[in-house]
Amino acid sequence: MQYLILVVVFLYSSMAFPNEDGSITPVRVCQVEKAKYLFRIDLANLILAKTAPVYGDARVTPFRKETSTVSQDRCVVLLKQQQVDLLYLPPKDNLLESFDYIPFDIHAGMLGYRVFIIRENDQRRFDQVESLDDLRRFVGGFGSQWGDFKVFGLNDLPVIGAANTSVLLNMLNHERFDYFHRGLHEAWAEVEANNSKLPNLSVETGLTLRYPFQVYYWFNPSNTELKQRFETGLLLVLQDGSYHALFKEYFQKTVKRARLAERKTINIKYPLPQKSDNWVTEVNHTPFWVEPRWLD
Template sequence: MTLPRWLLAGLLLCSGLQAAELRVCQHDASRYAYRLELIRLILERTTATHGELHVAAAHGVDPPQERCLAQLRAGMVDLAYVPPNAERLRDLRMIPFDLHAGMLGYRLLLIHREDAPSFARVQSLDDLRLLRGGFGSQWSDFPLFALNRLPVVGSSHPENLLAMLTERRFDYYHRALHEAWEEVGDHPERHPELMIEPGLALVYPLPVYFAFNRAEPELRQRFEEGLSLIQADGSFRELFLRHFGEQLRRSQLSQRRLLILQSDLPEGLPAADSRFWLQP
């Protein structure tokens, strides 16, 4: 006898053959390996209290950030990770915990090798304003250039920025510590004309929060509990340093001139706890 489709689906669900899945918007493992591993660690630590939940298999290419957030609002995905702003804090359920512990706010400059003497003379933001940066025009921190009166060339195709820097369309391209090493520092053969500037770093707050649809308060609560657990048992620190510890060491932030940028973040957000990796 052939069972009705609705009855078969119910039997499969009750028998546990269909595991619950968490739909994550940004699932590119090459780009988001750390964040995806962090999600899996949280789910593992909370299985006993909240049940089995697994990250759904990736399908297709990651959408742009704003489309991803639209999918989250519509309930098409369950989780995203994005920098906060006033609109996102109002419309979504966000956990005010920086997944990168403040690290993304420390930015190294990628420059043309021949321009190293010019950057060695930069002592202040006023000096940097004599040079021109390049950046992704759709990225959430792009408006900081205008806010800090820094000349910039914006590109809606950020995959072209390294080539544009090589062609001298602008003077520098600032990247997070791990990005700078992955894109240029560890692979000089890819862009032999470029280098990581050795004496400067830009600094501004750039937290990344877990974001959930407002219709899923239980999921947000589960992640809050999981974050508390992995901070308390040291596994968050272990995961972070396993992914970024070597790049942090090589960046030698304590020996760089730090240029502090004004930020446009909403007021009242908690400061990231960077004490376990940021050496004074």
């Protein structure tokens, strides 16, 4: 790790400074419309800012003016066609075979812990869940195009799939299924954002699902400079503490609100793709909640 950082610092100090005309290079993305993407976007912009003296000024920019929902499958096609420059998605075999990536978990393990959005009057039913077998009596809802949709089949959990979050929340509200599991940073935010139109939904109070779920930055193979820039920038923000500061800004309150130590944890299977090796081992294998420094 120290050797890599020294190499980065050497390259950083020895390259020319472009963008003298004051222009800002857009890094085009299609994943912009949801709160869950904000940390991934802000981290990308932090990386671009840290590397600006070497590579020039750049900023994450929607690939089109409209910010309506674009499906993950469509975003993958857009990256392949070079209409977007960057994706931030979980590793899947088709992505690993087609694109360049940095095998660094953007969320530092946090997305491996999930809580349920349920109908509030169902809380007593979920109070009785003690095991994976108990959970199999319920039907889940989840994004059919999302990377971890397969956890339901792998663990024999009944599921109904849909295209996006808003559809799933409405289906849950109309009793099409029993729960919608979400990341810690997503569950409360989504319930509160939809409280006026979906007042019956709440975050379940006593359970947590756990599985090894990661999110990477992805690049078109022809865009080697952007990938190199992100590798350089990630090492810089890890070394200078700005990654940790941004992480705390986004997630510290939510992690404490989740009260993970007080919840019953159900571990489920989620095998990572074989090519999904780690880039910064000590970061990827140390869940943020184990290290006190993440929450101080």
